[in-house]
Amino acid sequence: MNWMRLVELLKGQKVYLQTHNYPDPDALASAYGMQVFLRAHGVETTICYAGNIEKNSTKRMIEEFGIEAVHIDELKDMKESDYIVTIDAQKHNSNITDFPGDEVACIDHHPTIVPYFYQYSDIRICGACASIVADYFRQSDVNLDVNTATALLYGVKMDTDSFNRGVTDFDIEMFGYLHKVANNYKITSLYNSNMEIEDLYAYGEAIRNIKIYDNVGFARISFDCPDALIAMISDFILGLDVVELSVVYATRSGGYKFSVRNETDIYHAGTITQKALQGIGGGGGHFSMAGGFMTKDGLESLGENPNFMIRQRFMDVIAQELEEYNKRQ
Numbered sequence: 001m002n003w004m005r006l007v008e009l010l011k012g013q014k015v016y017l018q019t020h021n022y023p024d025p026d027a028l029a030s031a032y033g034m035q036v037f038l039r040a041h042g043v044e045t046t047i048c049y050a051g052n053i054e055k056n057s058t059k060r061m062i063e064e065f066g067i068e069a070v071h072i073d074e075l076k077d078m079k080e081s082d083y084i085v086t087i088d089a090q091k092h093n094s095n096i097t098d099f100p101g102d103e104v105a106c107i108d109h110h111p112t113i114v115p116y117f118y119q120y121s122d123i124r125i126c127g128a129c130a131s132i133v134a135d136y137f138r139q140s141d142v143n144l145d146v147n148t149a150t151a152l153l154y155g156v157k158m159d160t161d162s163f164n165r166g167v168t169d170f171d172i173e174m175f176g177y178l179h180k181v182a183n184n185y186k187i188t189s190l191y192n193s194n195m196e197i198e199d200l201y202a203y204g205e206a207i208r209n210i211k212i213y214d215n216v217g218f219a220r221i222s223f224d225c226p227d228a229l230i231a232m233i234s235d236f237i238l239g240l241d242v243v244e245l246s247v248v249y250a251t252r253s254g255g256y257k258f259s260v261r262n263e264t265d266i267y268h269a270g271t272i273t274q275k276a277l278q279g280i281g282g283g284g285g286h287f288s289m290a291g292g293f294m295t296k297d298g299l300e301s302l303g304e305n306p307n308f309m310i311r312q313r314f315m316d317v318i319a320q321e322l323e324e325y326n327k328r329q
């Protein structure tokens with residue numbers, strides 16, 4: 001990371017900070033933090049996204065912190081020569097729409113699926129993108145105000161499921177840095193109102209449909225749900241004592257949207273999701289958490305009993321992964 005190079009690159013340009021589609025608290029907190037950081041160095045930016053902000057709790061977070069994020073439909077004047085910094089996302093990933101501007105920089109914490117050359121790239125594998133953004137404040141000695149520290153800390157907490165998921169020493173270090181400044185009461189209050197009544201229907205259906213094969217839990221939801229909710233349910237299923245890897249999927253555009261969680265050191269959720277959905281959709285992610293999708297055509301190609309086929313595909317890949325793990329031991 002070389003924050004001065006980033007500032008020099010963006011100075012004098014029209015700059016957009018683009019999150020992944022359907023931005024979650026980590027994406028929004030990271031974009032907001034970057035905006036405050038860049039403003040302190042004389043660079044004005046616009047935060048933008050495609051898709052919707054789905055969860056009430058995320059909408060509330062935006063209000064609480066005063067984050068201004070503009071939907072692509074309201075951005076008619078973006079030009080090809082304008083600069084884009086992708087935040088919590090990388091160009092060419094399936095979860096980010098290609099906007100007209102030029103993706104000159106990337107700040108992200110996900111493994112790269114499709115490599116792309118940015119003029120400035122800061123991709124560090126850690127629990128939350130907000131941890132990386134916090135590091136910009138620390139390294140450059142820009143004043144970290146309470147609102148920004150609180151937003152970033154909330155992003156870290158949400159993306160790491162309170163330091164239980166994908167967390168690294170670096171996230172903990174940044175937690176210490178943010179915690180000194182943040183309004184911790186505000187974080188607790190936001191954190192404890194994450195669930196909406198409608199979410200319970202999705203939980204209900206997942207619980208009714210759950211199938212356990214060995215140490216793997218599968219659950220299907222027959223209606224469209226926000227990504228964040230599918231992820232929460234996947235975490236919930238992982239909480240079962242007998243489940244070490246959970247695969248939760250919900251109907252989306254004629255196919256399915258997947259969320260996969262892993263608590264072992266044997267499997268890699270990203271690899272498993274990618275392999276299991278190859279040819280019928282796509283996916284990827286971290287060792288502990290991954291997302292994926294299956295297209296309508298992919299689903300139709302699975303024939304009469306698609307749910308059985310989905311479980312079969314995952315179990316086959318999981319068996320291969322276990323075999324490779326045992327070989328390495």
Ligand SMILES: [Mn+2]
Pocket residue numbers: 026027088109127128129159
């Ligand atoms: Mn993130």
